[in-house]
Amino acid sequence: MTVQMEWAEKYRPKTLSDIVGHKKVIDDLKKWGEQWVHGAPELKAVLLHGQAGIGKTSSAYAFANDMGWEVIELNASDQRTAGVIEKVAGSASRMQTLTGSSAKRLIVLDEADNIHGNSDRGGARAIVDIVKKTSQPILLIANDLYGISSSLRSLCLELKFGSVQSRSMVPALKDIARQEGLMCGIGVIEKISESADGDFRSAVNDLQAVAMGRTEIDIEDISTSERDTKESIFKVVGRIFKGKDISSALEATYNLDETPEDLIHWVDENLPYQYTGKGEEALTPDIVQVYSYLSRSDRFLGRVRRRQNYRMWRYAGMLMTGGTVVSKSRSRGGFVKYQSPSLWRKMGQMRSKRNMRNNIAVKVGTHCHESMRYSRLEVAGLYSKLLETDVYSVEVVATLGLDMDELLYLLGAKKVTKKIQALYDEAQELRKHVLPSDEPVFFVERNAPKKDPSQLSLDKLPVSNNDVPVLEESSFPKKEPLKKPQKTLFDF
Numbered sequence: 001m002t003v004q005m006e007w008a009e010k011y012r013p014k015t016l017s018d019i020v021g022h023k024k025v026i027d028d029l030k031k032w033g034e035q036w037v038h039g040a041p042e043l044k045a046v047l048l049h050g051q052a053g054i055g056k057t058s059s060a061y062a063f064a065n066d067m068g069w070e071v072i073e074l075n076a077s078d079q080r081t082a083g084v085i086e087k088v089a090g091s092a093s094r095m096q097t098l099t100g101s102s103a104k105r106l107i108v109l110d111e112a113d114n115i116h117g118n119s120d121r122g123g124a125r126a127i128v129d130i131v132k133k134t135s136q137p138i139l140l141i142a143n144d145l146y147g148i149s150s151s152l153r154s155l156c157l158e159l160k161f162g163s164v165q166s167r168s169m170v171p172a173l174k175d176i177a178r179q180e181g182l183m184c185g186i187g188v189i190e191k192i193s194e195s196a197d198g199d200f201r202s203a204v205n206d207l208q209a210v211a212m213g214r215t216e217i218d219i220e221d222i223s224t225s226e227r228d229t230k231e232s233i234f235k236v237v238g239r240i241f242k243g244k245d246i247s248s249a250l251e252a253t254y255n256l257d258e259t260p261e262d263l264i265h266w267v268d269e270n271l272p273y274q275y276t277g278k279g280e281e282a283l284t285p286d287i288v289q290v291y292s293y294l295s296r297s298d299r300f301l302g303r304v305r306r307r308q309n310y311r312m313w314r315y316a317g318m319l320m321t322g323g324t325v326v327s328k329s330r331s332r333g334g335f336v337k338y339q340s341p342s343l344w345r346k347m348g349q350m351r352s353k354r355n356m357r358n359n360i361a362v363k364v365g366t367h368c369h370e371s372m373r374y375s376r377l378e379v380a381g382l383y384s385k386l387l388e389t390d391v392y393s394v395e396v397v398a399t400l401g402l403d404m405d406e407l408l409y410l411l412g413a414k415k416v417t418k419k420i421q422a423l424y425d426e427a428q429e430l431r432k433h434v435l436p437s438d439e440p441v442f443f444v445e446r447n448a449p450k451k452d453p454s455q456l457s458l459d460k461l462p463v464s465n466n467d468v469p470v471l472e473e474s475s476f477p478k479k480e481p482l483k484k485p486q487k488t489l490f491d492f
């Protein structure tokens with residue numbers, strides 16, 4: 001899991017001249033600032049509104065910086081009760097600055113359209129009172145203009161931020177690529193800008209995502225990631241974690257080509273990384289709370305499975321996305337590369353291990369006339385012990401017809417060493433030259449006379465997994481008294 005600084009944060013504009021687009025609103029904002037220098041303007045608050053990721057917050061801070069003003073911010077919407085607003089913004093709005101100069105304090109209220117609900121009770125009214133009496137400039141930021149009361153709006157200079165045009169994004173993105181030492185092929189930046197839908201933060205995030213682990217990107221890299229279905233799940237997971245309200249987090253899942261059954265695993269896997277950057281072991285109170293929502297969501301998923309009533313997916317989806325949003329005490333900065341649920345990987349690995357173990361048991365069982373279960377539990381271990389000896393290892397591999405993966409499994413080895421490869425090759429040679437075509441083989445011997453290759457047949461022993469029928473326990477031959485003396489393991 002790589003956590004590196006988010007480029008959108010790294011390249012956040014410091015001054016208004018770095019803001020991409022929005023020329024008209026930036027000019028209006030500057031004029032409003034000028035009015036504060038010569039006294040208080042008629043409208044003491046300004047309201048920056050528009051869709052997410054287009055530069056409202058950046059403009060607010062860049063503006064304060066250009067004006068040489070301090071910033072007092074009141075951001076966490078869950079703390080904005082009337083009392084807190086009055087204490088922080090109210091006192092700031094009445095005080096002179098420490099220097100007593102004409103420099104002002106800019107009181108910034110982000111998410112001004114989100115001041116309602118229980119803990120914010122009275123918050124909206126307190127803001128109206130403060131704006132009426134303030135001696136300091138106040139700047140409100142909102143996505144949804146209609147989430148703000150008309151009484152507050154009437155006290156504000158409304159500045160609408162439109163979406164950022166893709167052609168304005170191009171030079172800014174190129175600049176970021178240059179600073180990151182990233183070579184971009186023809187049309188790459190243009191394509192990223194166009195697909196961002198006016199959201200500059202998304203464009204920067206997309207550029208960073210495509211550039212991960214590369215120093216050069218081409219147009220195919222973008223098309224590949226577009227075609228990759230995981231790309232969309234990564235984006236949705238990001239929107240759930242970074243969502244500011246329940247509905248936007250839920251809406252992010254609507255176009256997703258994954259079921260809530262799968263989505264819950266994605267949220268579960270990436271939650272600790274997103275909140276703390278530390279992965280599984282980190283448990284903070286907000287993570288604990290999200291997990292309690294996930295468990296409630298999982299209960300609905302269980303009901304859907306049992307009753308086949310898919311309408312309940314809605315509740316499961318709401319609990320896993322909305323629960324994540326409401327439990328979040330703070331957003332963590334930094335770029336998080338989301339990963340697919342490790343549970344699936346583990347299950348896949350377990351399944352293939354189980355299949356391999358069963359195939360080996362079939363080969364061992366066929367050789368020593370035992371059931372698969374008995375071979376797996378009691379006999380396969382003996383064969384792996386034999387493999388460790390130099391004396392019979394080649395014969396065991398040849399007799400059982402082990403393929404390389406099975407050999408590694410029985411040896412408990414992780415990779416093919418020279419010694420293992422030599423053992424395997426020797427066993428293949430032995431099989432080729434020794435296996436008879438018409439009589440049952442109990443054991444392939446190294447010093448056995450070579451057979452005529454034209455008469456060779458591997459009918460009697462399984463050679464590869466494909467040759468081994470996947471047998472049910474019941475299909476194994478029952479142990480029968482042997483008609484003629486037979487070589488056993490002890491003959492090895």
Ligand SMILES: Nc1ncnc2c1ncn2[C@@H]1O[C@H](COP(=O)(O)OP(=O)(O)OP(=O)(O)O)[C@@H](O)[C@H]1O
Nearest residue numbers: 008011012019020052053054055056057058200201
């Ligand atoms: N117009 C822009 N000019 C330069 N950078 C921008 C612009 N818009 C967005 N960005 C980049 O995107 C990041 C996020 O921008 P910002 O926080 O200002 O958006 P916002 O409109 O306030 O979004 P939100 O409503 O989600 O808070 C910035 O750090 C910056 O890197």
